[in-house]
Amino acid sequence: ETGVTQTPRHLVMGMTNKKSLKCEQHLGHNAMYWYKQSAKKPLELMFVYNFKEQTENNSVPSRFSPECPNSSHLFLHLHTLQPEDSALYLCASSQDHPSGGPRNEQFFGPGTRLTVL
Amino acid sequence: KNQVEQSPQSLIILEGKNCTLQCNYTVSPFSNLRWYKQDTGRGPVSLTIMTFSENTKSNGRYTATLDADTKQSSLHITASQLSDSASYICVVSARSGDYKLSFGAGTTVTVRA
Numbered sequence: 001e002t003g004v005t006q007t008p009r010h011l012v013m014g015m016t017n018k019k020s021l022k023c024e025q026h027l028g029h030n031a032m033y034w035y036k037q038s039a040k041k042p043l044e045l046m047f048v049y050n051f052k053e054q055t056e057n058n059s060v061p062s063r064f065s066p067e068c069p070n071s072s073h074l075f076l077h078l079h080t081l082q083p084e085d086s087a088l089y090l091c092a093s094s095q096d097h098p099s100g101g102p103r104n105e106q107f108f109g110p111g112t113r114l115t116v117l
Numbered sequence: 118k119n120q121v122e123q124s125p126q127s128l129i130i131l132e133g134k135n136c137t138l139q140c141n142y143t144v145s146p147f148s149n150l151r152w153y154k155q156d157t158g159r160g161p162v163s164l165t166i167m168t169f170s171e172n173t174k175s176n177g178r179y180t181a182t183l184d185a186d187t188k189q190s191s192l193h194i195t196a197s198q199l200s201d202s203a204s205y206i207c208v209v210s211a212r213s214g215d216y217k218l219s220f221g222a223g224t225t226v227t228v229r230a
Binding site: 004040041043045092108109110111 | 121148151158161166212218220221
């Protein structure tokens, strides 16, 4: 596997289900991101992990719970979602400077198409 | 609030023709601007990146321009091919403490034979 992979590619779930999205990066990067992409809207940054520590949480509802067990893996745990949460969820990674500074190019996975019934 | 506006929202062109996509931003202070291409069912892939001092950058048949004074960028596609059918996203980075990225909503390009 190369680049950034995401599983599953498609997910249909009811509002009472619990599911998890998985992301793995094979690029040796130190930062990973979750984005939400809705039709005709800009990408919305959800969570950022630098060196496995969560550094950003952009006012995301608690029904989305991220987990970053190591610098190569990122999960997004989902529970009691709403129909408006249906979207494409993209994972990305980048190699950022430990002391901050401009963000380097982000490499994206193919996304998980989520449908909440 | 930093914003990125892209136009048109979508366009259809015939194979072999040229087209130009626009990106206007209010991000300040400015660090860099990237154009991404997102094929259907795929994640975005970076095409070009430009910093404040650069006003043009090419990647094959794609040429991006930047006017930092007017805060405008364009992406020109030359001699379009069917594989150019995709969404093109403009992303601007602020030169501030957290270097936040601001995303445009994208322009969907459809190339027809």
